[in-house]
Amino acid sequence: MANNIDKLAADNIRILSAAMVEKAKSGHPGGAMGGADFIHILYSEFLRFDPDNMAWPFRDRFFLDPGHMSPMLYSMLTLIEKMSMEDIKQFRQWGSPTPGHPERDVSRGIENTSGPLGQGHAMAIGAAIGERFLCARFGEWMAHKTYAYISDGGIQEEISQGAGRIAGHLGLNNLILFFDSNDIQLSTETSQVTSEDTAAKYRAWGWNVYTIDGNDPAQIRQALQKAVEEKEKPTLIIGKTIMGKGAVDEKGNSFERKTSTHGMPLGEAGASFEKTIRNLGGDPADPFRIFPEVKEYYRKVLDRKRKEVAELKRMEAEWRAQNPQLAAKLDFFFSGQPPKIDYASITHKEGIATRAASANVLSVFAQQVENMIVASADLSNSDKTDGFLKHTKPFRKGDFSGSFLQAGVCELTMAALCNGMALHGGVIPACGTFFVFSDYQKPAVRLAALMGLPVKFIWTHDAFRVGEDGPTHQPVEQEAQIRLLEHLRNHHGRRSMLVMRPADATETTIAWKLAMENT
Known part of the structure; x- marks a missing residue:
């Protein structure tokens, strides 16, 4: 059952992502289709959040670095009921809540405005530093993880040098970075622009590094579990994913691993949108829908999240009762009010x-x-x-x-x-x-x-x-x-x-x- 629902959910994300881009007549479907397996496992099994209050201060954070992969994030936010089908149908339209690159909207589950490549994961490292700073003052009861998602382009950006160095130097064990390594970028395959050993580079900075099949739910699950249990270092999970996973052409032949699907709708890239949707189990005439099995599965996921958060809030209440002065200080810190200075x-x-x-x-x-x-x-x-x-x-x-x-x-x-x-x-x-x-x-x-x-x-x-x-x-x-x-x-x-x-x-x-x- 687990294998089946994992495939159904990931394929559902692929369908929604491709449909958004096709309807908008612009966007980046390939990466979102490749990253669907990871985002499904992360949100359904690992990411801690309150479905009824996405701004809960002690939630895990998820930072998307490659903003062009927004269809993947918007699809997931639809599965957890933070966006509607109408929202994602308005992808890349003026004034819609689903712009081409995500803009910060914590109430809907968007932690950061992605911006140019590289900044998103650096912001995640800053958030992880903030979490360690606060835990040092109020205790590990409030500890939480910071997850970030980075692409080949983000790894190439110069900012990744400083960000990776600092995270490793500080031993940010609360930081988990998924590198969506599909070896494809907008203009070329990555082999034409780099031959670096990324795993060795991050290990040299003091990171744990795991290389996995980024489209295998079991390997994703195992790597995330190891990362969550890590006590000394930040973790980089290099997921070897498939650009445009599930895409086919008019003859039904595979159209995966193509640079063209990186930055244009499937129909313009040389694939067949209709046959791709059908290949993934969807209806080309009605791609904007959630499979009934996936809808029911995520209903149970959200119920489980609510129970987990309720227990954590109970622990928080106990701490507050025992530490009223610290609790008042913590509330002031998060209030955003200016400090009182003479x-x-x-x-x-x-x-x-x-x-x-x-x-x-x-x-x-x-x-x-x-x-x-x-x-x-x-x-x-x-x-x-x-x-x-x-x-x-x-x-x-x-x-x-x-x-x-x-x-x-x-x-x-x-x-x-x-x-x-x-x-x-x-x-x-x-x-x-x-x-x-x-x-x-x-x-x-x-x-x-x-x-x-x-x-x-x-x-x-x-x-x-x-x-x-x-x-x-x-x-x-x-x-x-x-x-x-x-x-x-x-x-x-x-x-x-x-x-x-x-x-x-x-x-x-x-x-x-x-x-x-x-x-």
Whole structure:
């Protein structure tokens, strides 16, 4: 029975994914069809969530990195009753809840706006750091896993270097990354662009690595179970999947493993949409339906999730009864309310640089804002985030009692990690670097703006007068670029970003006050 329902559910996801793209006349069906087996096993057997409150703070998180594989996610969210058939029929249409790349909507089960490849799994690593930070303060009763899904393209993106290094260095055993390795990308087979040993690379960073048949439910189940039980390291599961699994052409011949199915509807790619749907057990005249057996199976899955969550909430209630002060603090952390700071009491020496004034403010935050995490890309003594660091300590493997992330030289990764921390909730992330290096951070800053995340980006050395380092380190056009984000509207129709450039110490204090109140 298990094998049969696993195949039925995965094929149902494949049918819905292909149908969405075909109806929209654009999109990416092949990867979604290949990933269907994994997403089914993950959601039905492993991912912990409350079907009646997808924003439950202690849920497992699932971050989708390849946003073009949104049909796979939307199909799954339909199976767990967070999206309707009408929703997915409106795939890639203006104003619909199912855009071509997912946009954050936690109430429906979408944790992150995917954005350009690579950022999604980096945000997942940030969320995993946030979880470890909070567990260090409130206990392992609230521990949960962070799952991420990455494709060949995401692995190739430079951001994967910094993200993989940091996750391994910190020993994020709560992190499970599935690499959908189908050896196909938009223009070519991956063999034409890379010959790296991905498994060896991640092992060198300190990860557990399992290589499996990514379309075999038993192997997926076994690898996920090992990953869930892991106590020391993050886990990478390399799933060798089949692009366009189940696709056939007009003659009924296999049309799997084709680059064309990566980025266009099956009918345009050279496959037969109708015969593919029939091959998968569906009705080409009515592909937007859930098989009765799958519907009943997922009804039982949701009932089981409710029972599991009820038991966890009972444990939480016991902890709250025994720790009322900690419980109140935890609620405040997740409330999103700004911390109570007496900014008028913060004093500065006459004529100090704004970065030094910022250090004074950060020093106060380190002592009074217990849920703040500050990061720096190997510049803490120059961007003066060390004002915060002097009152805490950096994260280390197995020790998240501090509040500082020494990210190393990886500005984009650091920014994406902070986005992930903010997405997790319960923490206030900030990160610092030189203003000219905002160029490296821009893709993540843009996603923070689109999602409306209250991440604090600290940019020092913000004038062209940084002359000794030469023109490569003189920010000239950067302010204009960043200020453009102030005038863009985000997902919620609001201004995307608040940008402040204080001129002296007093303005620096006020700028920090406004930043902390900008939640």
